[in-house]
Amino acid sequence: MKKHILALLAVAGLVTLACGSGSNQGAQGSTIVLGAPLGLTGSLTKESALTKQGYDLWLDWINKQGGINVNGTKHPVTIKYYDDTSNANQSAVLMQKLITEDKANFLLGPYGSAATATDAAIAEQNQIPMVEANGAAQSIFNQGYKYTFGVLSPANKYLQGVLDMAATLNPKPTKIAMLSADDNFSLEVAQGVNDYATGLGMQVVVYKKYKNGATALTAEVQAAKAVNPDIVLNSGHLAEAIAIHKAAKEQKLNAKIFAYSVGPSTPDFIKSLGKDADYVYDGSQWTPQVKYKSQFYLSVSDYVAAYKAKYPGEGDPDYHVAESTAACLALQRAIEKANSLDAKKVRDALAALDVTTFYGRIKFDSRGINTFKPMVVEQIQGGEHHTVFPSDVADKQPMYPTPSWDQR
Amino acid sequence: MADLVQLVIIGLLAGGIYAAVGVGFSLVWGVLNIVNLAHGALVIVGAYLTWQIFTASGLDPFLTLPIDAVALFAFGYVVQRGVINRIIRAPLLFTFLLTFGLNLIAVNVLLLIFKSDFRSVTTAYSGAGLDLGGIVVPYIRLAALGIALLVAAALALLLNRTRVGLAIQAVGSDRDAAQLVGIDLRHAYAVTYGLGAACAGVAGGLIAMIQAITPTAGEPYTLQAFVVVILGGLGRVSATVVGGLVFGLVEAFAQSIPGSGSVFANAIAFGVMVLVLVTRPQGLLGRLR
Numbered sequence: 246m247k248k249h250i251l252a253l254l255a256v257a258g259l260v261t262l263a264c265g266s267g268s269n270q271g272a273q274g275s276t277i278v279l280g281a282p283l284g285l286t287g288s289l290t291k292e293s294a295l296t297k298q299g300y301d302l303w304l305d306w307i308n309k310q311g312g313i314n315v316n317g318t319k320h321p322v323t324i325k326y327y328d329d330t331s332n333a334n335q336s337a338v339l340m341q342k343l344i345t346e347d348k349a350n351f352l353l354g355p356y357g358s359a360a361t362a363t364d365a366a367i368a369e370q371n372q373i374p375m376v377e378a379n380g381a382a383q384s385i386f387n388q389g390y391k392y393t394f395g396v397l398s399p400a401n402k403y404l405q406g407v408l409d410m411a412a413t414l415n416p417k418p419t420k421i422a423m424l425s426a427d428d429n430f431s432l433e434v435a436q437g438v439n440d441y442a443t444g445l446g447m448q449v450v451v452y453k454k455y456k457n458g459a460t461a462l463t464a465e466v467q468a469a470k471a472v473n474p475d476i477v478l479n480s481g482h483l484a485e486a487i488a489i490h491k492a493a494k495e496q497k498l499n500a501k502i503f504a505y506s507v508g509p510s511t512p513d514f515i516k517s518l519g520k521d522a523d524y525v526y527d528g529s530q531w532t533p534q535v536k537y538k539s540q541f542y543l544s545v546s547d548y549v550a551a552y553k554a555k556y557p558g559e560g561d562p563d564y565h566v567a568e569s570t571a572a573c574l575a576l577q578r579a580i581e582k583a584n585s586l587d588a589k590k591v592r593d594a595l596a597a598l599d600v601t602t603f604y605g606r607i608k609f610d611s612r613g614i615n616t617f618k619p620m621v622v623e624q625i626q627g628g629e630h631h632t633v634f635p636s637d638v639a640d641k642q643p644m645y646p647t648p649s650w651d652q653r
Numbered sequence: 654m655a656d657l658v659q660l661v662i663i664g665l666l667a668g669g670i671y672a673a674v675g676v677g678f679s680l681v682w683g684v685l686n687i688v689n690l691a692h693g694a695l696v697i698v699g700a701y702l703t704w705q706i707f708t709a710s711g712l713d714p715f716l717t718l719p720i721d722a723v724a725l726f727a728f729g730y731v732v733q734r735g736v737i738n739r740i741i742r743a744p745l746l747f748t749f750l751l752t753f754g755l756n757l758i759a760v761n762v763l764l765l766i767f768k769s770d771f772r773s774v775t776t777a778y779s780g781a782g783l784d785l786g787g788i789v790v791p792y793i794r795l796a797a798l799g800i801a802l803l804v805a806a807a808l809a810l811l812l813n814r815t816r817v818g819l820a821i822q823a824v825g826s827d828r829d830a831a832q833l834v835g836i837d838l839r840h841a842y843a844v845t846y847g848l849g850a851a852c853a854g855v856a857g858g859l860i861a862m863i864q865a866i867t868p869t870a871g872e873p874y875t876l877q878a879f880v881v882v883i884l885g886g887l888g889r890v891s892a893t894v895v896g897g898l899v900f901g902l903v904e905a906f907a908q909s910i911p912g913s914g915s916v917f918a919n920a921i922a923f924g925v926m927v928l929v930l931v932t933r934p935q936g937l938l939g940r941l942r
Contacts, residue, residue: 286760286761286764286869287869288869290764290769290867290868290869291768291769291770291771291867294768294769427913427916451911452912453911453912453913453915454912454913454915454916455908455915455916455918456915456916456918456919458873459918460864460865460870460873461667461904461908462908463663463666463667463905464660464663464664464904464905464906464908464909464915464918465908465915467656467659467660467663467909468908468909468911468915471656483771484771484865484867484870487771487773487864487865488864488865491773491779491780491863491864491865494779494780495780495782495789495791495794496789496791497782497784497789513770513771513772513865514771516770516771516772516773517771517772517773517775517865518773518775519775519779521775521779521780650780
């Protein structure tokens with residue numbers, strides 16, 4: 246037993262030495278504990294893994310800097326993760342555990358609107374700020390919560406960028422077929438389209454909802470084909486986007502624009518569909534091509550390079566990764582501004598935050614959601630993602646119209 | 654009219670997959686009296702096998718199906734002989750717990766090996782199909798339906814015409830009597846589970862060509878297999894095939910309800926199942942036992 250204690254002391258001494266000899270100045274403060282439940286198993290493992298990559302990328306960087314600077318003292322950071330099995334209720338239970346047992350100072354969001362909604366209630370009860378990057382449903386932010394902040398553009402904006410772009414194209418597409426999963430987030434995306442289309446002289450001629458997570462969607466695609474639409478929109482997730490695109494090819498549903506809210510931005514979409522993935526658009530929170538002037542942390546190109554160095558073989562970071570990193574940045578900046586680890590003071594600093602990062606502008610409206618950053622439109626061209634709208638951040642022109650299936 | 658025909662075709666083609674998934678589940682349930690909660694996981698193991706072989710060697714995915722069947726048979730035989738046989742006479746709850754546990758293990762091993770990425774077998778002919786005056790029949794789905802029917806026919810032949818098959822049926826109707834006439838129960842159980850797993854493997858290979866797969870994609874198939882077997886009736890291969898096709902049709906028609914009606918496609922399919930249970934508890938084609 247004594248030997249063990251001695252060994253531990255020796256290791257502790259070495260660690261202290263190692264830290265002391267680093268480049269950081271100032272005294273070493275107490276460790277800041279951040280907590281995040283993520284779906285490390287279950288149906289949201291892919292998206293949750295991307296979220297974790299985004300958090301960990303920042304964690305490495307901030308600890309290399311010595312930690313977060315509060316009143317001249319650098320506080321190293323750890324993130325405590327739990328597996329919520331992709332279950333929103335479990336996520337809330339674990340959030341409470343992170344607060345009471347693990348004494349988390351601040352919270353990072355889980356993946357998905359459902360879990361974020363249940364976790365936001367826990368953050369509010371305990372008055373601990375949660376900065377989240379993966380719950381875009383406005384219903385989360387319409388509850389009057391004061392402790393939940395989302396760095397991403399809200400759900401209703403997801404596909405509006407695609408419509409803005411479509412309005413500039415020639416010949417102008419007008420007939421929209423809207424397919425949507427029946428979860429809150431997807432329905433808000435679809436509602437955003439319904440509200441927005443008429444103002445641009447377009448109309449939603451068919452609007453079909455399907456069960457969230459469905460993979461047999463041929464009949465829905467057939468219903469869209471029946472109205473011969475110019476634009477096929479899907480508001481769902483990766484699995485449904487792949488299923489719909491496969492069914493569109495099988496059923497020979499030809500449209501000028503195929504745009505899906507979530508899915509095409511991930512490497513899996515291209516890997517699963519091969520050449521068929523070409524021409525597909527998506528509304529994206531962020532792309533590796535955007536041109537934002539970063540006020541702190543990394544520039545866009547350095548961020549992409551840092552991601553590729555840490556996760557080789559995964560391609561470019563997709564927006565789930567970037568927005569998750571952005572959530573950490575918002576929290577970091579707020580702690581620095583507050584110059585305190587006090588939950589209330591950091592909350593106030595978050596509410597007042599206005600900063601531009603590699604991810605774009607981060608500023609929260611009175612509800613706590615970032616309505617100040619525009620969505621960008623991506624298109625898959627030749628098996629690669631390109632930003633095609635808005636034109637001031639785009640690197641390619643949209644390839645329009647999409648050729649029919651038998652002419653590809 | 655053309656829309657209606659198209660919808661029937663969509664339903665039947667989807668139903669072929671459900672039938673393929675259902676036959677193995679039905680066999681294991683009928684003979685071993687085990688509701689195999691790991692069935693969906695076995696399906697996805699077959700799907701990953703096809704994907705892995707296709708990606709590594711470029712072998713046509715249809716040619717991987719026999720490999721899926723043999724590999725899954727061996728796997729199923731070992732699992733039954735080594736694990737499930739130990740609780741075969743225990744109360745139903747134990748078999749639930751055990752197969753649920755097997756499901757968790759299989760899914761998480763797949764997650765470790767393949768991660769949660771979405772994978773799909775995309776060949777040169779993926780998505781292509783016959784176009785009969787506006788009515789579309791995708792080749793892969795058509796072939797999948799054909800193979801599902803073939804697998805079912807082969808299984809029925811095996812059960813009714815071979816010594817092993819008759820032994821399995823004997824075990825299904827009376828374990829103790831079967832043992833008395835000299836049937837090696839443990840072997841018969843293991844062959845049964847192996848056959849169920851082999852059918853699941855073939856179904857999985859077909860699914861890998863039709864949809865994108867992840868390690869967790871099997872769970873809905875366990876549920877669907879359950880409904881299909883209830884619909885058709887337990888104990889006969891042909892009944893399961895009919896159950897699968899009916900389920901596919903009901904689902905396709907429910908999905909075609911305009912607006913948000915299609916959200917209830919699953920609920921409607923389950924509603925039909927309840928209706929069948931109430932009016933014909935033995936299933937559409939089942940025999941009372």
